[in-house]
Amino acid sequence: MDIAEIRKKARKLKEEATDVEVSTFVKEGTVEKDNSEEAELEQMQAELEAKAAEEITAELKAEATQANEEAELEQMQAELEAKAAEEIEAELKAEATQADDEAELEQMQAELEAKAAEEAEIEAKLKAEACSINPIDELSALIEEATEESAESEEDGDDEEREEEFQAISFTLDDEEYAIEVKHIKEIITIKELTDVPKAPPGILGVLSLRGAVIPVMNLKSRLGLNQDESGNRIIIVNDKDELLGLLVDTVKHVIRFTASHLEDAPSLNTINEDLISAIGRHGDSTFILIDIEQLLEKV
Numbered sequence: 163m164d165i166a167e168i169r170k171k172a173r174k175l176k177e178e179a180t181d182v183e184v185s186t187f188v189k190e191g192t193v194e195k196d197n198s199e200e201a202e203l204e205q206m207q208a209e210l211e212a213k214a215a216e217e218i219t220a221e222l223k224a225e226a227t228q229a230n231e232e233a234e235l236e237q238m239q240a241e242l243e244a245k246a247a248e249e250i251e252a253e254l255k256a257e258a259t260q261a262d263d264e265a266e267l268e269q270m271q272a273e274l275e276a277k278a279a280e281e282a283e284i285e286a287k288l289k290a291e292a293c294s295i296n297p298i299d300e301l302s303a304l305i306e307e308a309t310e311e312s313a314e315s316e317e318d319g320d321d322e323e324r325e326e327e328f329q330a331i332s333f334t335l336d337d338e339e340y341a342i343e344v345k346h347i348k349e350i351i352t353i354k355e356l357t358d359v360p361k362a363p364p365g366i367l368g369v370l371s372l373r374g375a376v377i378p379v380m381n382l383k384s385r386l387g388l389n390q391d392e393s394g395n396r397i398i399i400v401n402d403k404d405e406l407l408g409l410l411v412d413t414v415k416h417v418i419r420f421t422a423s424h425l426e427d428a429p430s431l432n433t434i435n436e437d438l439i440s441a442i443g444r445h446g447d448s449t450f451i452l453i454d455i456e457q458l459l460e461k462v
Contacts, residue, residue: 171218175210325421330443332418332450333398333411335383336391339450340411341418341443342400346455349399350414367392370408372399379408385458387435402459418445425452 330341331350349372356368356379365385369378379397384390394410401407425441428451440454 171214175214178210325423327419327421330418330420330450330452331398332415332445333396334413334415335386335411336388337412339415339448340453341450342398342409342453342455344417346400346402347398348401348406351397351399351408353395353397353410367410370397375406377406377408379410380458382409382411382453385435386438400455400459402455405459407459418443418450420445 329344331344331347332339332341334340351372354370356370358368359366359378362368362378365380365382367379367381369376371377377399381390381392384392392410394412396411396414397408398411398414399406399408420443424445425443428436428439428442434451438454438458440452440457443450443452
């Protein structure tokens with residue numbers, strides 16, 4: 163309630179008091195003012211004014227209380243809104259952190275999967291090489307077999323002085339038997355995919371990667387002047403003075419043990435490149451053509 167309303171209410175109370183005074187004089191039939199009656203009216207007026215003041219004070223207090231309560235409610239509401247804003251901000255931050263964590267986890271998972279795939283690929287490659295590369299398995303097995311045979315023959319032989327013995331791996335090209343001395347052979351592997359080499363020398367089929375080494379592979383049939391057939395199921399890795407070369411052959415047979423007396427000079431052959439032939443050897447009832455690896459590597 164504002165001041166204007168309070169004054170209005172006070173005037174109304176005064177008017178009521180005046181009406182009461184007039185009415186009293188009318189009833190008594192006199193217009194003279196008695197000092198006692200005037201005092202009584204003044205007292206009544208004072209009481210009415212005091213009552214009106216009390217009511218006004220009570221209303222002001224009530225309004226003040228209400229205003230305080232409203233202010234308190236507004237403050238509480240503001241605090242609740244601030245708290246809600248803080249909670250929302252905290253939730254947003256948590257969601258952002260979770261999103262970052264999820265993104266980081268996804269990235270880590272992708273990296274782990276990529277690494278696992280790479281390791282699987284490397285493992286598969288190593289397994290493939292383990293299946294195709296057998297320097298220990300095939301070559302060593304052939305040499306071990308020949309060594310056992312040599313030991314048995316020495317036990318059965320006499321004490322006479324023996325000639326120096328050589329060992330060679332025999333293989334076939336178009337059903338003809340050839341041989342390379344074991345000292346020149348590094349490994350024997352099965353056929354694997356080759357990488358083409360632009361402007362490669364004649365007879366070079368491509369290159370292969372073998373435990374970090376890049377090795378050219380030659381079609382031995384073509385190099386010997388037999389034919390251009392590129393079929394075969396073994397590659398013999400030969401070396402001389404740290405030079406490596408892969409030779410494509412049809413099949414690998416066995417280890418041949420021989421001495422110098424088993425060798426003959428290579429005859430003139432019109433069907434083969436004689437520069438690459440070291441000698442013709444005899445092994446039991448069969449013959450073999452001994453390849454000159456030094457000449458072969460020199461002419462590559």
